[in-house]
Amino acid sequence: MRFDKIIYIRYMPLTKKIYTDFYMEEVEKAGLEVEYWDLTALFFKSSSFMEDASDLVNTKKINSYLELEQNIKSEPMLSKVLFISIMTFEGRIIKLYKLLTKYNCQLSVFGRNMFPVASSKSFLQNIKHIRLSTIVNRFKTKKLIKLVNEGKIKKYDIVFLGGSLGWQGIGVIDLNYLKGIEQVKVNSDDYDNYLLLKNQDSVSSDNYILFLDEYLPLHPDTVLFNIKNIKEEDYYPQLNDYFDRVEKQFNLPVVIAAHPKAIRYKTEDFFNGRKVVFHETVELTKNAAFVIAHDSTSINYPIAFNKKIHFITSKNILNGIEMVHRNVLHFANYLGCNYQFIDDIDEINLIDKINIKNYENYKYSFQTSAETENKPTSEIFIDFLKKDL
Known part of the structure; x- marks a missing residue:
């Protein structure tokens, strides 16, 4: 050897x-x-x-x-x-x-x-x-x-x-x-996880919307590497208000794919009673109607499964962690998706269909x-x- x-x-x-x-x-x-x-x-x-x-x-x-x-x-x-x-x-x-x-x-x-x-x-x-x-x-x-x-x-x-x-x-x-x-x-890593599941039959499909959580205000790396962040009291109420509007418009519940380091989710309710699931992001993505995200690397999953992605930001994110905001806009442009400020009350502007060419380009560039x-x-x-x- x-x-x-x-x-x-x-x-x-x-x-x-x-x-x-x-x-x-x-x-x-x-x-x-x-x-x-x-x-x-x-x-x-x-x-x-x-x-x-x-x-x-x-x-x-x-x-x-x-x-x-x-x-x-x-x-x-x-x-x-x-x-x-x-x-x-x-x-x-x-x-x-x-x-x-x-x-x-x-x-x-x-x-x-x-x-x-x-x-x-x-x-x-x-x-x-x-x-x-x-x-x-x-x-x-x-x-x-x-x-x-x-x-x-x-x-x-x-x-x-x-x-x-x-x-x-x-x-x-x-x-x-x-x-x-x-x-x-x-x-x-994410593409390998996709390979494990791509040919398995789905138990259920398209009966929920998936949010790719990043534990954005509380991620431990922001402390470890001294990274500026936003306040949890500003982030979660605004996010939940947005999810209320999403659920009303699409008549589907929002399910939270929890970040693996989001330990406080296990003892505290940050999402107003919504279902929070750990360690099943790839399975959840495969069966979701569409996906909501900031700039999570987990967007690899909806891209692999050819799911629509709706990117979100906010004025607090723009002012507090501008790099995340700019990544959101860049992601949306790169993939041919739409983005939205969650603190605006406009209707959710989800794309009608994915841009296959952009998704394929992403696949061979990054996956x-x-x-x-x-x-x-x-x-x-x-x-x-x-x-x-």
């Missing part, structure tokens, strides 16, 4: 989703050794508020760069080890990647689960709201690019790409970065390829790991 051991590295504790999305169980069943190196202590002061599912696989919690180096050096057959980075390639990883470069570790990354994002404001436009941490990381990122160009930090040896534009999800790279790197075509669209990534990945050079 090409590799005997896979080491996943990340600056957060292991979660059940990461365990599943990166095929750790399948890799172990294929006969390869698997470890997860939790580098949280190298990047954050505390991880007490994060999910920790480290019991799912052999996990090492690394507390210093010295300890990390000792673990790398202790690998008896380093040339047969593949490191898979589950981190964004940007300024904060400089010290880590210098160490991986020092020992010429075989390094790989998944470039997938990307979607069309609206262009960012210029630095001058953002300067009033910019944080010191953002400025520091911007300079670190420029330094990282310089070190890569000088050959002092190695490029990835292998990239697993979902869609022709999946590479955009890796971090601060461009197409030139990919030259000379081994590329393996795979699918997005899959002609070579992989009928094969799950888990099989592609395992076949790659086990093949001989």
Whole structure:
């Protein structure tokens, strides 16, 4: 086999989703050794508020760069080890990647689960709201690019790409970065989930409208990465008022596909008694009449199932988290869908039919390829790991 051991590295504790999305169980069943190196202590002061599912696989919690180096050096057959980075390639990883470069570790990354994002404001436009941490990381990122160009930090040896534009999800790279790197075509997570269900019979269909929830005011990443957000007391009442109008116009209930991190939904009623469902977004999408969304990556599902999508924003979102607002408009334009301010009282302007050409373009740009669209990534990945050079 090409590799005997896979080491996943990340600056957060292991979660059940990461365990599943990166095929750790399948890799172990294929006969390869698997470890997860939790580098949280190298990047954050505390991880007490994060999910920790480290019991799912052999996990090492690394507390210093010295300890990390000792673990790398202790690998008896380093040339047969593949490191898979589950981190964004940007300024904060400089010290880590210098160490991986020092020992010429075989390094790989998944470039997938990307979607069309609206262009960012210029630095001058953002300067009033910019944080010191953002400025520091911007300079670190420029330094990282310089070190890569000088050959002092190695490029990835292998990239697993979902869609022709999946590479955009890796971090601060461009197409030139990919030259000379081994590329393996795979699918997005959501497209793989779609493959599992696309040929199954539907139990029921078209008797509800689905909202792809993002836990928008309460998402823990906004705290972790110091991201500006909107207030829950502004967001949920306005959203529920909008759903009331949607239900009246279409004579169908709105069902909430809960974000997996929306833990407060399990004990509090944020949606005025509406049905809230966890971990069934793909099934719910397949059977929905149409889908309502902001800029959730879960729009992969309605695109795969050829469902109408209605994008929503609000004045509070525009003023509080403008990037989400601009993504909503960009999504709608990219896919040929409509968008609406939920704080307006206009009739819901759902499209009459989907734009097949736009949906297909999205599919091959961000979800899959002609070579992989009928094969799950888990099989592609395992076949790659086990093949001989």
